Structure formats: C-alpha cells, structure tokens
Amino acid sequence: MVMNILIVDDDKNFIDTLQDGLKLKNVDAEIRVAASAREALDALAAAAPSLIILDVQLPDMHGVEFLRVIRESERLKKVPVIFISAKYTEPADRSEAMLAGAGAFFSKPVDIEDLWKEIKYLLDKKK
Numbered sequence: 001m002v003m004n005i006l007i008v009d010d011d012k013n014f015i016d017t018l019q020d021g022l023k024l025k026n027v028d029a030e031i032r033v034a035a036s037a038r039e040a041l042d043a044l045a046a047a048a049p050s051l052i053i054l055d056v057q058l059p060d061m062h063g064v065e066f067l068r069v070i071r072e073s074e075r076l077k078k079v080p081v082i083f084i085s086a087k088y089t090e091p092a093d094r095s096e097a098m099l100a101g102a103g104a105f106f107s108k109p110v111d112i113e114d115l116w117k118e119i120k121y122l123l124d125k126k127k
Contacts, residue, residue: 003029003123004047008040008066009055009084014108018053021112027119037061041069048075050126051119056085056097067100077101080122082115084108 005022009015015033022029032049034040037060040052052070056063063083070076083097086108094105103122106115 003027003050004032005029005051005053005119006032006034006040006043006049007053008034008037008058008063009053010035010059011055014055014084018110018112018115022116025112025116027116035059037066037069040066044070044073044076048079050079050123052079052081053115054081054083054102056083056093057087064096064100067097067102071101078126080126082106082118082122084110 007015007018012035019031022031029050032043034043037058054063054067058066063085067081067083070079080103081101083102083105084107085093085105089107097105104118106118
C-alpha cells in the first residue's frame with residue numbers, strides 16, 4: 001500500500017529538499033503539499049493522509065493550534081503528525097506540540113534518515 005504524506009510548510013526550498021530526500025530513500029509515497037493551514041484543511045477535506053509533516057510556524061495559524069483543530073476531527077484524530085521547526089525548538093515548544101498530539105518533533109535542518117525512521121515507526125504503530 002502506498003502511503004500518503006501531507007507536508008504543511010510555507011518554505012518551498014525545505015519542501016523540495018524533503019521531497020528529494022524521501023525519493024532518495026525510495027519511499028513509496030504520494031506526497032501532497034500545502035503552504036498554509038487553509039490549504040492543508042482543504043487537502044484534508046479531500047482525503048485523509050497516512051501522515052502529516054507540519055511546520056510550527058505557518059503564515060495563517062500556529063502549527064500547534066492547527067493540530068488541535070484536526071485532532072477534533074473524528075476522521076483525522078489518529079493521523080500521525082510530525083512537527084518540524086526552525087524557530088520553535090525550545091523544550092517548552094516541543095512539550096506543547098507533544099501535548100497537542102504530535103508524534104514527534106524535529107528541528108530544521110532535518111536529518112532525512114532520522115525523519116524516515118520516525119515516519120516508519122509512527123506508521124507501524126498506527127497499524
């Protein structure tokens with residue numbers, strides 16, 4: 001089964017790098033991209049992904065608040081979410097994300113090997 005990953009980040013360079021890294025890992029995934037919370041909500045209305053990679057700092061909503069919104073949805077509440085951030089990297093930021101329901105938290109730049117291990121772990125745990 002092909003996994004479906006939604007990447008929510010407004011940094012096009014980061015998205016391109018992440019997509020290239022996942023291709024190098026031979027990840028069999030359909031990757032959708034959203035540059036804002038609004039775009040992500042539209043994408044989520046169309047289809048629930050296997051996993052969401054979510055930036056904390058979005059142009060229209062804080063990532064933790066976005067996660068709280070999707071955790072209220074019966075259809076989306078169990079979708080694993082991995083937070084990524086360049087700015088919010090303090091222990092309190094990580095704690096807030098985890099308490100909101102994130103499965104993991106990575107600081108940018110992200111090590112693709114570590115990220116891939118976490119993706120596999122969260123998807124295996126979800127089964």
